[in-house]
Amino acid sequence: MPKTILIAICAGLLSLVAAMPALNGAPGGLMLFYVASLPIYLTGFAFGVTAGTVATLSGFVAAATLGGVLVAGVFALVHLLPAFTVIRQAMLQRTAPDGHTEWMSPGPIVASLSGLSAGLLLLAGLVFMANGTGFSIVVDDRLTDVLKAMAPQMPEAARKEMVDAYAPLLPASLGSSWVIMALVSATIAQSILARAGRNMRPTPRYANMVLPDWISWALVGAAVVSLIAGGEVKFLARNLTLALAVPFFLLGLAVLHQWARRVRRGTLALVAIYLILFIVGWAGLLVTAGIGVVEQWAGIRHRFIGPASGTPPHDDE
Template sequence: MSKDLGLSIVAGVASALVYLSVLTGGGGLGAVLAYVMPLPLVMIGLSWGFGRTLLGSGLGLAVIVAAAPSAAPVFAAAALLPAVILVRLAVQYRPVPQGGVVWYPPGSLLAWLAAAAVVLMVLGTSLIMGSGTGFEEQARRYVTQLLDQMGPLTPVEVRDGAVALWSALFPAMLGSAWLIMAVLNGMLAQWTVAKAGHALRSSPDYGALELPLWMLAALVGAAIIGLTAGGNVGYLARNAAVVLMWPQMFVGLAVVHQTLRRRSNAGMMLAFFYVAFFVLFGWAQVAVAGLGLVRHWTRLRRLQVVGRQEEK
């Protein structure tokens, strides 16, 4: 058996065993490990190619089907889908006339991950909520029950505020968690295989992260529908807009890194920035996403000016 084939088997089984440990009550460690379920599959793909990720994914799914068939769809969505999207796009390249290759840009990969997160969010919400009363009302009942179990002695005003916020953004919280998991696994896998000297592609310059132009149109469209439409359509569109803000925030973080790393005390300033970012997370997230939007809009205007000049 070749080395890459054996590692593919190990990767698939490892992802499946992590998921099974969560299902059987892995506690706090299981919850942490659940967030890196796709990691072995991404690492094997970034080292040996997309075919090995598919092989590992198939073996992992077979293990889950044999052990807990009803859990297979969740495993496929949480572990296999992000790994397949990440590796399939990350190992794409095109040759250039001057020699060498240009790898698939990380901004475009991030955009497709965000699109997948929105699709999963819409499908998952529709399947879980089903028909009957509105999605938001069902989410409110679920969140209320959850908070009653977690903190029965919580003051009424705090509980009501949490219910209002969490129920309004419940699908977005799930979609955002999936997107963040996929991004972190991709970055960690690339860093690991590059350090080991097995990376198929060169590590991207995250400071130069740029999103495809259609991402701005998708965000604006979701926001408009969310503000104008009612019922389940408006509810899902508002949550989709929240998920689509995450790529803009990642671009904003790239701008911050690109700006601060030129300074002599870059490490200290970045540490201070992230402390403030997590302390003021809600407002800081909006501000950094706004910075990403400014960069996106500036790039769009620059491309429009270049296009007009070429037409003359």
């Protein structure tokens, strides 16, 4: 057996070992769960798509063997599917006319991952509606069950108030967290490999990220439906809109990082921006996503900060 394949198999098993405590409900397993896919990203970015694919398959087979179909399905959905998607996209390359290698830029990777998240939400919503059970009702019921299990002494009125507050955007929140978790793990893996000199591709210039046009039209379409529809369709479209807004939030952050490079005490300005985002919550996230939308359609980095190098879908390395 080639050494690379053996490493990939071990990476998939190590990923499962990190995820299993949380999958089994063990206390303290959540932190490991968040970084469980890191071994797979390290393998894929160091040895290529084939090794990354072997790592994901070995993790899935081991999860199905040890934990059953349900555990394997959750593990695959949360960790293996996004890892495979990111690795496959990130390792795409082409030879430019001048002979140098161009790699897939981060914009299409982020858009693909968010599109996958939105697609899964859409599929879930359509399945529930086809079965005669509203998506919003299922979310309300599941969130109520979780709150009852976590805080059985909570008054019914307080529990209902929490459900009413969080349930309307819970699918989008979970989908957005899914995307961010995958991107953070991928970024950490690339950073580790770059420091060790084992990375196959150069580290992307995230501050120069450019999104593909299709994600803009998908966002606009979902937003329009959320405004004109009602009931379950409105619930689904609203969550799709927020899930598709994640790339624009990251693009907005890229614009702010570019701006910080041009001002005095830019690091302090970035710290203040992130602190404000943490304090104001959803409002700050939406404003940042709005900056990303303006950048995508009007190119404010080019007009006010300076042109972003590279054109989609590849980095200008």
